[in-house]
Amino acid sequence: MERFSFSTDIRIRFAETDAQGIAHHASFVVWLEVARVAYLAASAGGYQSIRDRGMEALTTEVFLRYHRAAYFDEMLRIWTRCTDVRGARFRYEYRIEREGEPIADGHTSHATVDRETNRPTRVPKWLVEAIARAEASAG
Amino acid sequence: MERFSFSTDIRIRFAETDAQGIAHHASFVVWLEVARVAYLAASAGGYQSIRDRGMEALTTEVFLRYHRAAYFDEMLRIWTRCTDVRGARFRYEYRIEREGEPIADGHTSHATVDRETNRPTRVPKWLVEAIARAEASAG
Amino acid sequence: MERFSFSTDIRIRFAETDAQGIAHHASFVVWLEVARVAYLAASAGGYQSIRDRGMEALTTEVFLRYHRAAYFDEMLRIWTRCTDVRGARFRYEYRIEREGEPIADGHTSHATVDRETNRPTRVPKWLVEAIARAEASAG
Amino acid sequence: MERFSFSTDIRIRFAETDAQGIAHHASFVVWLEVARVAYLAASAGGYQSIRDRGMEALTTEVFLRYHRAAYFDEMLRIWTRCTDVRGARFRYEYRIEREGEPIADGHTSHATVDRETNRPTRVPKWLVEAIARAEASAG
Numbered sequence: 165m166e167r168f169s170f171s172t173d174i175r176i177r178f179a180e181t182d183a184q185g186i187a188h189h190a191s192f193v194v195w196l197e198v199a200r201v202a203y204l205a206a207s208a209g210g211y212q213s214i215r216d217r218g219m220e221a222l223t224t225e226v227f228l229r230y231h232r233a234a235y236f237d238e239m240l241r242i243w244t245r246c247t248d249v250r251g252a253r254f255r256y257e258y259r260i261e262r263e264g265e266p267i268a269d270g271h272t273s274h275a276t277v278d279r280e281t282n283r284p285t286r287v288p289k290w291l292v293e294a295i296a297r298a299e300a301s302a303g
Numbered sequence: 304m305e306r307f308s309f310s311t312d313i314r315i316r317f318a319e320t321d322a323q324g325i326a327h328h329a330s331f332v333v334w335l336e337v338a339r340v341a342y343l344a345a346s347a348g349g350y351q352s353i354r355d356r357g358m359e360a361l362t363t364e365v366f367l368r369y370h371r372a373a374y375f376d377e378m379l380r381i382w383t384r385c386t387d388v389r390g391a392r393f394r395y396e397y398r399i400e401r402e403g404e405p406i407a408d409g410h411t412s413h414a415t416v417d418r419e420t421n422r423p424t425r426v427p428k429w430l431v432e433a434i435a436r437a438e439a440s441a442g
Numbered sequence: 443m444e445r446f447s448f449s450t451d452i453r454i455r456f457a458e459t460d461a462q463g464i465a466h467h468a469s470f471v472v473w474l475e476v477a478r479v480a481y482l483a484a485s486a487g488g489y490q491s492i493r494d495r496g497m498e499a500l501t502t503e504v505f506l507r508y509h510r511a512a513y514f515d516e517m518l519r520i521w522t523r524c525t526d527v528r529g530a531r532f533r534y535e536y537r538i539e540r541e542g543e544p545i546a547d548g549h550t551s552h553a554t555v556d557r558e559t560n561r562p563t564r565v566p567k568w569l570v571e572a573i574a575r576a577e578a579s580a581g
Numbered sequence: 582m583e584r585f586s587f588s589t590d591i592r593i594r595f596a597e598t599d600a601q602g603i604a605h606h607a608s609f610v611v612w613l614e615v616a617r618v619a620y621l622a623a624s625a626g627g628y629q630s631i632r633d634r635g636m637e638a639l640t641t642e643v644f645l646r647y648h649r650a651a652y653f654d655e656m657l658r659i660w661t662r663c664t665d666v667r668g669a670r671f672r673y674e675y676r677i678e679r680e681g682e683p684i685a686d687g688h689t690s691h692a693t694v695d696r697e698t699n700r701p702t703r704v705p706k707w708l709v710e711a712i713a714r715a716e717a718s719a720g
Contacts, residue, residue: 177472177475177476178475178479178600178605179472179475179481179490179599179605181597181599181600181602182596182599182600182604183358183595183598183599183653184361185600185602186600188366188595188596189332190329190332190336190596192331192367193328193332194455194457197329197455197456197457198455201455201456201515203412211456211513211514211515212514218424220323222323222372223328223369224368224369225366225367225368225369226328226332226365226366226367226369227364227365227366227367227420228364228366229363229364230361230362230364232365233361235600236490236600237479237488237489237490240329251618253431253643255509258667275637278522282372285713289372312696315465316611316614316618316627317609317614317618318460318466318468318613318614319459320460320461321456321457321459321460322456322460322461322463322464322514323462324461324463324514327456327457329457333594333596335671336594337594340595340654342595349654350595350654351653351654354580375461375628375629376463376627376628376629377619439579440468462637467612467640467643468607468610468611469606471606471643472607472609475607488596488718498601500601500647500650501606501642501647502646502647503646503647504610504643504644504645505642505643505644505645506643506644507641508639508640508641508642509643511699513641517707560650563643577686
């Protein structure tokens, strides 16, 4: 059974809708990123602090399954957890809800690279531990 | 062995890059849509003609795997094919290349709904046949 | 001397940055819209309530002057006021700040149209009054 | 009487529309950038070549006046010219048309800065001359 330790709320912008009258499916990909940034801010000093230490996290995979349309000005809750931190790779899982109703779910995969050389670099120990602590507190 | 019948070229816009200096991963989701629109224009009279007949195609799934970063002003070729047209559902597969080099691949799934009622409606026969013809010509 | 009655805070998303390492200038146009939506939510029951009454507000003019670059994850404050509500037209003015430092300023102009006919329609009295009240309270 | 020396065509993407059923007004700002990039590619070896020489062109002002709504899949022609190249500043003017019909017009202003120091740096002589040649040919 899935357990999520963390959530972020976003309000759907008008610019994020399309001519079908719903939130465009690419907008969700941006929201997942907003959720990751919020997750790292809460658990590991923020994404910028990771960038400041000379690393970048590249996105290597995005998967989204859309269950229901979402509309302008609605508030969505993005449940987020970090899993499978291994070597230079890690993964996030997401569940997007509107007042408890499932709207979409998915995952993203990432690789950490050195900012200068652009080569894979292990997720540093402090970050592995910060994520482990964040997820343990979800227990 | 995969065979693609159709490709579209896109040039990466500056607005599609991010502070990592590369094309943002959400931009790819928009390019897949550009490719689908071009595919339907070439094989089935255009997406707008489908909308004009009272249907919408909702995106129900997006999957993208990123192999290499892409950069501002590069030209990418998006190989596209439509597969698994069944009932009210269909699926696209994609391979994105830069001068033959694989940049990303993925798929999207879609459901056709009636524009007024928002209920699933079978992909119409003419569209199934137009897609079959387009894919057969790839043989 | 300018007086602003209302402000909205936005945090810069990674997807809103570009390969110059700064927030892309088109992102600001979206933030102005976020600010207008928040303004109407606070003063006039929300933009959706206006749409629900059969009106759309079209944007007829956008002007932005950028003073300083803004960066990923920064929090910006968007000061917003509605001015010149006349007939079927109204105008917003904006000042964007980062901890009190001016980042950008600008204005947008809008026209209200009937949702069905797409023809200009006067800004309704209740909305004119709601805006007048909101701006008076800024006094 | 205005004379434009250069135009770029863009096709409106579905992702660029909004729930009003029209192209979102912020999409136009991105198209102006696409037009500038095409202009520089045609007249001055491309924007990337400017970046490669250690300069960035920052956008300091955007103005757009929208005359008519534009819709998904329409082809728009963006007439573009560069004016007022002076010191570290230059300006573009635009007219956006759909089959000859005016859709929008506007201008943008820019400042060239040194990529490392982020300080204003004069538009280099070769670029001033390339632009002058491009505009003279419009005569």
